[in-house]
Amino acid sequence: MTSPLQRFHPFIPAGGVGSRLWPLSRADAPKFLLDLTGSGSSLLRATYDRLEGLSAGPLMVVTGRSHAGAVQEQLPELSATDLVLEPSPKDSAAAIGLACTLIERRDPTAIIGSFAADHVVEPAQAFQDVVREAIQAADTGRIVTIGITPSSPATGFGYIKAGRSLGLEQAPHALTVEQFVEKPDEETARQYVASGRYTWNAGMFVAPVGLMLDYLRRSEPELAKGLDRIADAWETTERDAVVDEVWPTLTKTAIDYAVAEPAAAAGDVAMVPGDFTWEDVGDFAAINRLNKVDPQTDSQVSILGSNKRVLADESSGIVVSDTARLIALIGVDDIVVVDTPDALLVTTAEHAQRVKNAVDSLKRNGDTDVL
Amino acid sequence: MTSPLQRFHPFIPAGGVGSRLWPLSRADAPKFLLDLTGSGSSLLRATYDRLEGLSAGPLMVVTGRSHAGAVQEQLPELSATDLVLEPSPKDSAAAIGLACTLIERRDPTAIIGSFAADHVVEPAQAFQDVVREAIQAADTGRIVTIGITPSSPATGFGYIKAGRSLGLEQAPHALTVEQFVEKPDEETARQYVASGRYTWNAGMFVAPVGLMLDYLRRSEPELAKGLDRIADAWETTERDAVVDEVWPTLTKTAIDYAVAEPAAAAGDVAMVPGDFTWEDVGDFAAINRLNKVDPQTDSQVSILGSNKRVLADESSGIVVSDTARLIALIGVDDIVVVDTPDALLVTTAEHAQRVKNAVDSLKRNGDTDVL
Structure with missing residues (x-):
């Protein structure tokens, strides 16, 4: 058998609008299609680039049908076979399960990797080193997650409680997983971080494809059967017809419930700690952290987007704009201004999490043209 | 001689951009052309309507040439003879002096009134009652100003120190003026208000036209001669040519220096106190005061302009917008958001006075397209 690194087939589930980033994120411009770091690349493109060197074959992307064009624009090298389009959102078990089912047909000995x-x-580089170790650990017959070393007692993520070392020669940092825990309150999060035994759950999985599918078939047999029917038709002219027929019947459930938690309970999950900078860019406070102001300038305002016509007087915070408008900030601190042609958001970093509530209000009010 | 009320000829000097109201006010959309109260009328139109019932003849408006079209749109009843157009700004002595000179030709016994x-x-109604009393007082041979009863120790206005009652039968509230004082600091303003002897100087004058021009001719003889030359040509085909020739040569000075202060020193100025609500709408804090939120709603945000698509969550302040954009405010207090097609201002009521500095910066930076 070849080295597990040569059997590694990562894929990218690209879903979720990112409501807390409205009005930057929209139904037709979800978070993964945005450049939130000022690098010039969308988050999807950056994810693809980070994984490409590790992959034994072409990378696969699973996304909504409505994003097909935008994803192909970001990733022109992606073939139609590797662009998996969901007719409607069916949660992560269907999306990840379909990618696994398709990869199994190509190489039943594959080690898959799922990365948002x-x-x-x-x-x-640091990320890739950790993934290589996770691949080695996965090849010992485990579902391996990457646990992010917490930089703060965040309450927005689930945590992973690690156990003892697995003592693996090729994966010396791999540990057993005692438990996945839900998003904690702040006091609990503080205890987790202080204990040194908890890491952030970034939703990254590396595993033998057969093991992933064994768990899926056991916990969601109907879902798994549906995915098999789709995979049977994948390389035929029947693909779209079968997807249209089967997809609406699939059970909507999370991969955590269908696979990760039963596997953890059975002692089949391991964790490799990742000591790199990881940010899920969940809200504008995160964007503010990622786009630190240039210490060479006097300005305390970070500017993201193509619009550089910002006048800031005794102000701090972030301006996101691709419009041509002049934006003047006077005496406002930690402000968040997101300026788009049809919607404007004014809030503060402190209230960044509340943006989702505003989006919910807009939905209720029927203001769907700006969502 | 007819009653002074039948010889009253008020006019309206309409000048000044109102930089502190940028980006709502612009060079081509000065403050007086805006509706800042949500009434549906521009400030100019409202001023005209307030004076029309008092006026013995057609009202006169003095404004910049570039505003001719906009003023005529606001005041379609204004004839070309009564629309006095300045080729360039020459301060208040030239503007008010020209109106007086033109009115003197029509009726040398006129009582003029100048109202910004x-x-x-x-x-x-309360304003008109006070003006009627001022007209009666003026007819006794005085320049009469209207002193606004202060509602706060404001530092943005000059004050008028009143003396004893003039004991006039037709103007029982008219007082002598001891002194005009410049904008005070806060401590001094507090003393002024506490004393009960000081009122705000709102720049309103009511006076016999001959008395106004006597003072002007004495203190600025060259200016007065130039205005006479223009008035001589006013009803002829030479009007524009003479204005173009003479106007650039006129001295730039304020009516306060040319007329009001020398007249006050000579004991020729009186004051009638005005106990109505008066607001010079100098900045967005003033607009906020003028547009109190509807107590029937839960919202703490006043909305001015045609755009009613504002979503406010735990926010207070004011939004001014004529765009079609949806504006979401989340967790921002006393905020001022002014949304225009080419410029956006975000500040707070507390920093409203600083808007002028921002406009100055834009001028220095060459961003004149948004001014």
């Missing part, structure tokens, strides 16, 4: 399209990871 | 185009006065 909308996270920021730096530096890429 | 960009103030908010309410209720009109």
Whole structure:
């Protein structure tokens, strides 16, 4: 058998609008298609670039049908076979399960890797080193997650409680997983971080494809059967017809419930700690952190987007704009201004999480033209 | 001789951009052309309507040539003879002096009234009662100013120190003026208000036209001669040519220096106190005061302009917008958001006075397209 590194087939589930980033993120411009770091690349493109060197074959992307054009524009090298289009959102078990089912047909000995399209990871080298170790650990017959060393007692993520070392020669940092825990309150999060035994759950999985599918077939047999029917038709002219027929019947459930938690309970999950910078860019406070102001200038305002016509007087915070408008800030601190042609958001970093509530209000009010 | 009320000829000097109201006010959309109260009328139109019932003849408006079209649109009843157009700004002595000179030709016994185009006065009835008393006082051979009863120790206005009652039968509230004082500091303003002897100087004058021009001819003889030359040509085909020739040569000075202060020193100035609501709408804090939120709603945000698509979540302040954009405010207090097609201002009521500095910066930076 070849080295596990040569059997590694990562894929990218690209879903989720990112409501907390409205009005920057929209139904037709979801978070993963945005450049939130000022790098000039969308988060999807950056994720693809970070994984490409590790992959044994072409990378696969799973996304909504309505994003097909935008994704192909970002990733012109992606073939139609590797662009998996969901007719409607069916949660992560269907999306990840379909990618696994398709990869199994290509190489039943594959080690898969699932990496969300909308996270920021730096530096890429440190990330790749950790993934290589996760691949080695996965090849011992485990579902391996990457646990991010917490930089703060964040309450927006789930945590992973690690156990003892697995003592693997090729994966010396791999640990057993005692438990996945839900998003904690602040006091609990503080205890987790202080204990040194908890890491952030970034939703990254590396695993033998057969093991992933064994768990999926056991916990969601109907879903798995549906995915098999789609995979049977994938390389035929029947693909679209079968997808249209089967997809609406699939069970909507999360991969955590269908695979990760039963596998953890059975002792089949391991964790490799990742000591790189990881940010899920969940809200504008995160964007503010990622786009630190240039210490060479006097300005305390970060500017993201193509619009550089910003006048800031005794102000701090972030301006995001691709319009041609002149934006003047006077005496406002930690402000967040997001300026788009049809919608304007004014809030503060402190209230960044509340943006989702505003989006919910807009939905209720029927203001769907700006969502 | 007819009653002085039948010889009253008020006019409206309509000048000044109102830089502190940028980006709502612009060179081509000065403050007096805006509706800042949500009434549906521009400040100029409201000023005209307030004076029309008092006037013995057609009202006169003095404004910049570039505003001719906009003023005529606001005041379609204004004839070309009564629309006095300045080729360039020459300060108030030239503007008010020209109106007086033109009115003197029509009726040498006229009582003139000068009322700025960009103030908010309410209720009109109370204002008119005070003006009628000022007309009666003026007819005794005095320049009469209207002193606004201070509602706060404001530092943005000059003050008038009143003396004893003039004991006039037709103008029982008229007082002598001891002194005009410049904008005070806060401590001094507090003392002024506490003393009960000081009122705000709103720049309103009511006076026999001959007395106004006597003072002007004495203190600025060259200016007065130039205005006479223009008045001689006013009803002829030479009007524009003479204005173009003479106007650039006129001295630039304020009516306060040319007329009001020398007249006060000579004991020729009186004051009638005005106990109506008066607001010069100098900045967005003033607009905020003028547009109190509807107590029937939960919202703490006043909305001015045609755009009603504002979503406010735990926010207070004011939004001014004529765009079609949706504006979401989340967790921002006392905020001022002014949304125009080419410029956006975000500040707070507290920093409203600093808007002028921002406009100055834009001028220095060459961003004149948005001024």
